[in-house]
Amino acid sequence: MKPNLALRMAWKLVWQIILSAILAVFTCYLLIIVLERMTRNNNIQRRFIRELYYMFGEMPLMLFACFLLFITYMIVFNWRRFSYYDKLSRSVEHVAEGNFDDLIPVKQNNEVSLLAENINSLVLELKRSLDEERKAEQTKNELITNVSHDLRTPLTSIIGYLGLIEQDRYRDEVELRHYVQIAYAKAERLNVLIHDLFEYTRMRHDVIPFNKQAFNLVEMMKQLLVHHRLLLESANMKGNLISHSNELTLSGDPDKLVRVFENLLTNAISYGYAGGKVEIYLNQHNESAVIDIVNYGEAIPATALPHLFDRFYRVDKSRTENSGGTGLGLAIAKGIVERHGGTISVTSDGDSTNFRVRLPLS
Structure with missing residues (x-):
């Protein structure tokens, strides 16, 4: 957020109040002149105005009219902002439903547009975090799949050749030694894979000790x-x-x-x-x-x-x-x-x- 945002908002509010008050007094003055001209030759309208003055008093009535005009001008000046607040609320609700590709439109140059820009930055950061989480989940699944495959292949061979030996399904001692040699080679490969996997995991989590x-x-x-x-x-x-x-x-x-x-x-x-x-x-x-x-x-x-x-x-x-x-x-x-x-x-x-x-x- 910009450091002078609060000051800008305060000056803008002061400017709107002063301008609305001036316009309200000026409009009230014009209305009085118009009413006087309208009631100059009309007894009924003149009597109605006198009744209002009698009920409320001349000064309170004028102040009340100026206050209503002041409120009206303040609403007029801020109507675009109120409309933008409504659009901003709808956009945030739309993004909250999971539509992270739809950003909030930034159309005005005020504190509301700055809020929209910050929300857009938040949405982009949230989208990036979710993408990284999905990628990490996919990476974890791929890791499990690859590890399972690479562990299963030599392990299947070890079990198979040891099963042949356990069932005495070999012709002579030469074939027996051949089966043992293959099972030993597969076990060595399995050991290398497990060691590499363990080393890689420690490296990823930065826990491997270094003796520099x-x-x-x-x-x-x-x-x-x-x-x-x-x-x-x-x-x-x-x-x-x-x-x-x-x-x-x-x-x-x-x-x-x-x-x-x-x-x-x-x-x-x-x-x-x-x-x-x-x-x-x-x-x-x-x-x-x-x-x-x-x-x-x-x-x-x-x-x-x-x-x-x-x-x-x-x-x-x-x-x-x-x-x-x-x-x-x-x-x-x-x-x-x-x-x-x-x-x-x-x-x-x-x-x-x-x-x-x-x-x-x-």
């Missing part, structure tokens, strides 16, 4: 490539680290950030093996460290890029559960990076896919 300390990002990435050497070799790929500095000091939780880069590197190996290499670029830009993890395999479709960090989103819906992840890794990575005050993004074209992470330097 200073560390050298260059050394961390070197160790990361060493730990993934066997995985790179099995995919017939090479990992290269390109950095123009031997030290980039960050302040953060190294264990959590390792998980981010492990996820990005694992994805680059899993879906970029056709390119034969993964390259990690470390650069400093202003007060930030810029980490680019680039693979040269099949490009990610442009339609999938905006959703890549959404939970349970998978680019290739036809991937089997053995080759596909839980769909939570990138969502968790984004949460960890943002908790460190950084950003994560992805670009992909026909030649390469680049995941870029920006983190503030110490």
